[in-house]
Amino acid sequence: MLEALSLSDALNLLELNFKDFIIKSETVNINESLGRYIYSDVQSDQSIPNFNRSTVDGYAVISSDSFGASDSYPCRLKLIGSIKMGAPPDISLSSGETVYIPTGGELPNNSDSVVMVEYTDNYKDGYIYLNKPSSPGNNVILKGEDCKQGDVVLKKGDKISVKTIGILAGLGISEIEVYKKITVGIISTGDEIADITKNLNNSQVRDINSYALFNELLNFGITPIQLGIVKDNVEDINRIVNYCLSKYDVILLSGGSSKGIKDETINVLNRIPGAKILFHGLLIKPGKPTISAKIGNIPFFGLPGQPLAAYFVYKRLVEPFLKYLYNDVSNQFTIKARLTTNYPSNNGREEAVIVKLNSENNEYIALPTFYKSGLISSLSKSDGFFIIPRESEGVMKDSIVDVVLF
Known part of the structure; x- marks a missing residue:
């Protein structure tokens, strides 16, 4: 029997088995690239901007x-012209000119800087009077x-944003x-599962x-396909998986992954030629009854x-595994928050704790949302989660935790 794995060991095993x-x-x-993943590095063939530009x-x-200009002692410069937008300037400044x-x-x-109009006076006498000094590079890009010519501005695996x-x-x-969008088949299993359009019995x-x-x-940027609901029996599950x-x-299959008598996924995998079960069980909470396999070169979860x-x-x-396939090395966005209560955790599994965030005294505070894994309202009432490591017995009140936002 396969032993349950830590999350990091499971991810490492998946990466090892699907490196090809x-x-x-x-x-x-x-205009059609939003949310897609860049296939190879994008290198700039020019400098941006390609001229010194006023902001x-x-x-x-x-x-x-x-230097030394002020309201009391403005600096007087001779006005010798103006710059036209979209055309290279045909003017060179000498000292005392603008x-x-x-x-x-x-x-x-x-020229090496720009003084804002608000800090100048123009008395229509052919001169501009500066009421404020300007340092080199001021108000200039x-x-x-x-970016400079030759810079790598976007890397392979970057997700395209606005x-x-x-x-x-x-x-x-x-x-x-x-990268092309990979396709993911989604199967729901269980004798108790009904379509969302149906009236329920008790x-x-x-x-x-x-x-x-x-x-x-869909939000990740690939193509999901819902395949409906399959009853909890080997023949039906085997048929849809094949x-x-x-x-x-x-392939993603939900339900049928625990080690109970009626859970048939493991039996189906054992019947598929060439299927290699990678692990059966994760040392995380919630989510222990998880199974993964390699069928040919197809990942199954x-x-x-x-x-x-x-x-x-x-x-x-x-999702981290899919990011690996797309060479996406970005990290999850987290914020630091102060925990409002003690939270015990002594189950030997890495635990995700759902929290509600509030802001008090210029800091975020995290209020744990005590939940059961069957409750669907937990996520909608929360803002994110933090992780308690397997070896920890919990987190003390007022500890600072890293909250991953939903």
């Missing part, structure tokens, strides 16, 4: 000319300050090579997991049937 898993690439327009409306100056420059305009030769698309557009890149519950998993995967093997890149447990196994095991 290949996701091909395709090229898409950047304000004002007057381009040689900064040393402005030109008007709009936001985004290119600085003329020899220098050539190549955003900010990313702005970078690509700034570089003149209209199409980008991305012993049934609606199918929550396939909808939650579908939308988590169908998935010919259609999809990854059997998640717990309880919605909260299924959610955490997806977020803590399946």
Whole structure:
């Protein structure tokens, strides 16, 4: 019998077994690239900006000319022209001279800073009077300050965001090579599971997991397919799993993963030629009854049937594994918060503690949401979770914890 694994050992085992898993690439327009994963490093073929650019409306100056300027003793500079937007300047400044420059305009030769209009006076006598000194580089974006020619601006595995698309557009890149979207088949199992459109009898519950998993995967940036509900028997589960093997890149099955008499997933896997069970059980709470296998080169995950447990196994095991396949090395976003109460944990499993966040006295405080894994309201009433390590007996009140936001 396979022993339950720690989460880190399970992830390492998955990475070892699927190191040759290949996701091909395709090229898409950047307007269709949001949420996709970059296939190879993007290197800038130019400096951005490619000229010294003003960030304000004002007057381009040689900064040393402005030293000592004040309201009481303004600095007088001769106005010799203005800068036109979108055209290289045909003016070079000499000491004692200035030109008007709009936001985004290119600085003329020899100038190294810009004084905002608000800090100047123009008496229409041919001079501009500066009421404030300006240091070199003030109100200026220098050539190549955003990125220099040859810089790697986006890396393989980066997930494309709105900010990313702005970078690509700034570089003149209209199409980008991305990983293709892998397909994930989602199966719900259980004699007690009913479709969400059906009226329930007293012993049934609606199918929550396939909808939650579908939308988590959609948000991740891949293609999920819901395959409906399958009864808890070997033949039906075997039939749908074998169908998935010919259609999809990854298989997620919720329910049927614990070690009870009626849980048939392990029996199905034992009947599939070439199926290699990687582990059966995780040392985490919630989520212990989890199973994973390699069938050919297809990853299979059997998640717990309880919605909260299924959610955490997806977020803590399946999603990090998918990120590995896409070469995504980004970290989860966390914030530090002060715990409002003692929280014991002596079960020998790494525990995810759901919390509600409030802000008090310029710091976040975390209020544990005491839950049961079958309750579906726990997530909607919470903002995130923190982890208690396996070797810990709990966390004391007023401890600072790292909260992963939902």
